[in-house]
Amino acid sequence: MSPARADRDRADLGRLTEAQTRTARVALELFASHGVNGTSLQMIADELGVTKAAVYHQFRTKEAIVVAAVEMELTRLEAALDAAEATGPGPQALDALLRQVIDLAVARHRLVGTLQHDPAVARLLAEHEPFQRFVQRLSHALLGGKRSIEARVRAAMIGSAIGGAVTHPLVAGLDPDVLAAQLLRQTRRFLDLPGRGTGASG
Amino acid sequence: MSPARADRDRADLGRLTEAQTRTARVALELFASHGVNGTSLQMIADELGVTKAAVYHQFRTKEAIVVAAVEMELTRLEAALDAAEATGPGPQALDALLRQVIDLAVARHRLVGTLQHDPAVARLLAEHEPFQRFVQRLSHALLGGKRSIEARVRAAMIGSAIGGAVTHPLVAGLDPDVLAAQLLRQTRRFLDLPGRGTGASG
DNA sequence: GTCTATAGAATGATAGAC
DNA sequence: GTCTATCATTCTATAGAC
Numbered sequence: 001m002s003p004a005r006a007d008r009d010r011a012d013l014g015r016l017t018e019a020q021t022r023t024a025r026v027a028l029e030l031f032a033s034h035g036v037n038g039t040s041l042q043m044i045a046d047e048l049g050v051t052k053a054a055v056y057h058q059f060r061t062k063e064a065i066v067v068a069a070v071e072m073e074l075t076r077l078e079a080a081l082d083a084a085e086a087t088g089p090g091p092q093a094l095d096a097l098l099r100q101v102i103d104l105a106v107a108r109h110r111l112v113g114t115l116q117h118d119p120a121v122a123r124l125l126a127e128h129e130p131f132q133r134f135v136q137r138l139s140h141a142l143l144g145g146k147r148s149i150e151a152r153v154r155a156a157m158i159g160s161a162i163g164g165a166v167t168h169p170l171v172a173g174l175d176p177d178v179l180a181a182q183l184l185r186q187t188r189r190f191l192d193l194p195g196r197g198t199g200a201s202g
Numbered sequence: 203m204s205p206a207r208a209d210r211d212r213a214d215l216g217r218l219t220e221a222q223t224r225t226a227r228v229a230l231e232l233f234a235s236h237g238v239n240g241t242s243l244q245m246i247a248d249e250l251g252v253t254k255a256a257v258y259h260q261f262r263t264k265e266a267i268v269v270a271a272v273e274m275e276l277t278r279l280e281a282a283l284d285a286a287e288a289t290g291p292g293p294q295a296l297d298a299l300l301r302q303v304i305d306l307a308v309a310r311h312r313l314v315g316t317l318q319h320d321p322a323v324a325r326l327l328a329e330h331e332p333f334q335r336f337v338q339r340l341s342h343a344l345l346g347g348k349r350s351i352e353a354r355v356r357a358a359m360i361g362s363a364i365g366g367a368v369t370h371p372l373v374a375g376l377d378p379d380v381l382a383a384q385l386l387r388q389t390r391r392f393l394d395l396p397g398r399g400t401g402a403s404g
Numbered sequence: 405g406t407c408t409a410t411a412g413a414a415t416g417a418t419a420g421a422c
Numbered sequence: 423g424t425c426t427a428t429c430a431t432t433c434t435a436t437a438g439a440c
Binding site for chain 2: 432433434435437
């Protein structure tokens with residue numbers, strides 16, 4: 001398999017070159033540790049083992065790196081969101097979506113905090129149209145057609161609960177599968193979802 | 203009432219001068235908007251209407267400002283924590299603690315994200331002893347003596363749910379009292395707490 | 405307690421050689 | 423695609439006058 005082909009198969013975004021993907025990946029790791037504003041291009045370059053100029057050859061600005069990194073991560077959720085919308089509103093679609101959101105949150109727990117709470121990312125989500133649409137879609141899917149105050153507060157709580165729990169010190173030592181199973185169970189309970197199967201995450 | 207006396211009564215920390223309190227207050231507001239790393243001393247000085255040098259007269263380093271700002275905010279929770287520990291483990295102590303945590307989170311919702319998720323603040327909480335103790339106490343009180351995996355996941359979820367919900371776009375327009383009442387109700391439900399009274403926040 | 409002025413380092417970003 | 427070298431700007435922090 002050619003490197004280009006391998007990139008196509010594994011890359012998070014088809015329109016990124018292999019070098020760009022590598023750059024966005026290490027940038028995202030650094031963002032998770034130090035925040036976007038706490039991560040300089042020098043740090044990214046050092047981590048890649050190249051100079052700043054080389055990084056600027058991949059992306060014209062630092063903001064472009066942030067956009068690529070966030071897109072890379074959100075793309076993982078899009079398939080789940082597509083499926084949920086296709087199945088339409090209802091407990092089954094919501095349950096399937098939650099299962100995938102939880103698995104993703106557990107698997108990518110180091111990055112969740114940055115995506116949900118970093119001020120620089122928040123600005124991006126608010127300004128970039130594609131991101132706006134994505135956030136809208138996710139909220140809509142989580143609400144499942146409901147609009148009551150109770151439903152909105154519940155949706156807000158559950159989104160934050162999942163995102164925040166995976167990085168919480170209290171669950172730091174837990175096995176990822178156990179954590180995912182527990183999160184799914186508690187989430188179902190909280191949302192009055194019947195719950196199906198064992199709740200295993202695989 | 204003399205200015206010094208007014209400061210004593212209203213200040214969040216007795217050992218801060220009036221000028222220091224003002225500085226920490228505007229700094230915290232800026233931290234909430236731009237993150238700690240995204241807030242420069244120039245921005246703080248501009249907001250205060252003075253020069254950087256004047257700010258450096260109040261605090262020797264930027265970190266000292268962050269420490270003071272975080273202390274100021276956490277102090278608000280200490281009384282509630284003291285009471286919870288005095289009452290000892292149990293549903294009543296936990297319920298009272300949650301009620302105060304929720305009211306505080308709603309009232310100070312713009313700052314909650316910074317305190318819970320800003321990388322610079324997280325570093326501080328991990329390194330400064332008094333902060334470590336505080337976080338330990340809060341976790342312990344939320345667990346209420348339990349140590350099971352289920353209890354730990356629940357505690358992690360509820361802490362993040364409250365903190366994250368108050369800043370969530372989905373509840374942006376809600377009346378603070380309504381939001382607090384809903385949060386308390388949902389939290390009690392999630393934790394299997396009996397719930398008492400109306401859930402009103404006053 | 406505030407100011408002007410500045411030191412010294414780091415930042416994002418660019419030009420041009422290889 | 424990577425390098426060296428550099429630019430203008432900003433950053434934290436300090437010195438010293440008022």
